Amino acid sequence: MKQKRSLGKPKSNISDAIMEVTAKPLKTQMSESTENVSGSRKMPKQAAACRDFKHKSVRICEPKLEMERVREVEDESEAISLTTGENHPRPNRRLTDFVFHDEDGKPRPVEMLEVIDIFITGLILPLEETNEKDKVQGVRCERFGPLESWAISGYDDGSPVIWVSTEIADYDCVKPANSYKNLYCLFYEKAHACIDIYQKLSRSCGGDPNQSLEELLAKVVRSMSGRNNFPRGMSVRDFIVSQGEFIFYQLIGLDETSNKNEQMFSELPVLAALRDESKKNKGCVVGELIPSDRVLDTNMEIRDKA
Incomplete structure (x- = not known):
C-alpha cells in the first residue's frame, strides 16, 4: 500500500x-x-x-x-x-x-x-x-x-x-x-498524534470528518493514553491541543495528493477548531520554534498572525 x-x-x-x-x-x-x-x-x-x-x-x-x-x-x-x-x-x-x-x-x-x-x-x-x-x-x-x-x-x-x-x-x-532518544521521542509523539487524528477523521480509515472537537479529543485521549513520551506533567489532551497547529498543517498538506472523492482536511471545521484552540493556548505550547506572534503558512513563508 x-x-x-x-x-x-x-x-x-x-x-x-x-x-x-x-x-x-x-x-x-x-x-x-x-x-x-x-x-x-x-x-x-x-x-x-x-x-x-x-x-x-x-x-x-x-x-x-x-x-x-x-x-x-x-x-x-x-x-x-x-x-x-x-x-x-x-x-x-x-x-x-x-x-x-x-x-x-x-x-x-x-x-x-x-x-x-x-x-x-x-x-x-x-x-x-x-x-x-x-x-x-x-x-x-x-x-x-x-x-x-x-x-x-x-x-x-x-x-x-x-x-x-x-x-x-x-x-x-x-x-x-x-x-538522543528523549529529543527524538517528543517529535515521534507529535507524528503519532498526526497519524491518530488522520485515522479518526478520514472516511477511508473508518473515521468521521464531521465530529466535534471535543469528540475528536476524547477519542484521541483514549487511543494515546498508554503512551508515555509526553512532557512531564502534561496530559494527553493538553499535548494534542498544544500541537494543534502542527497537526493542522501536516494534515492539510495531504490535500494536494488526495483523490477527488476524499474529504479535504483544509475544509474540516474540526481541524480548524483544533488549530484555533492551539492558538488560544499558545502560552502553554510545548515544542514551538516559531515565535508566538508568527506562524508558517502553507507556502513555507513566515507571516504575521492576523
Whole structure:
C-alpha cells in the first residue's frame, strides 16, 4: 500500500533565542528527483505531501539490530555505495543508532534544520530488512549531511514513519541512539498524534470528518493514553491541543495528493477548531520554534498572525 507523507520545512532566519525547542512544520512534499547543486547549500526539497513510499520499517521500539561487522566511513556517498536499496530516482536507506546534531556535535531536534545546519551521525543500513540468516552489515558514518528536509509517512497504515533527507539520499529513521532518544521521542509523539487524528477523521480509515472537537479529543485521549513520551506533567489532551497547529498543517498538506472523492482536511471545521484552540493556548505550547506572534503558512513563508 502506498503511504501518504507530509513533510517539514526549509531553513529561515529566526533568533537563536528560540532555537532550543521543537519546530512546527507545514504542508510540504519532497521532490524525488536528483538535482545538481553548486555554490551555496540547496534549500530543502519539499512541497505538500507524498504517497509513494513502498516500505514500512521497524519502529523505534524494536530490539537493537545485531551487527556482524560495522564498517566506518567518512563520506556519505561511500556509505550509500556500500549498502543496498532503492537508488532510483534517489537512494533510500534505513538509519539507526542515529543522532541529529549541529556542526559542534550538540544534539538538536530535527526540526531545527529550519534555522541551522543539522548533521547526522548514525548507522546506514539497506532499505529492506534481511532475514536472520543474513547478518546485517551496516555502515557507520559520522557527521554527514546537512539535512535538507524531514517528513512523516504511514498515515494509512496507522503507524508513523519518519524520513529525513540529505542532498544525496532519503533515510527511514528506525531507532535513535540512546543518548538522543528523549529529543527524538517528543517529535515521534507529535507524528503519532498526526497519524491518530488522520485515522479518526478520514472516511477511508473508518473515521468521521464531521465530529466535534471535543469528540475528536476524547477519542484521541483514549487511543494515546498508554503512551508515555509526553512532557512531564502534561496530559494527553493538553499535548494534542498544544500541537494543534502542527497537526493542522501536516494534515492539510495531504490535500494536494488526495483523490477527488476524499474529504479535504483544509475544509474540516474540526481541524480548524483544533488549530484555533492551539492558538488560544499558545502560552502553554510545548515544542514551538516559531515565535508566538508568527506562524508558517502553507507556502513555507513566515507571516504575521492576523
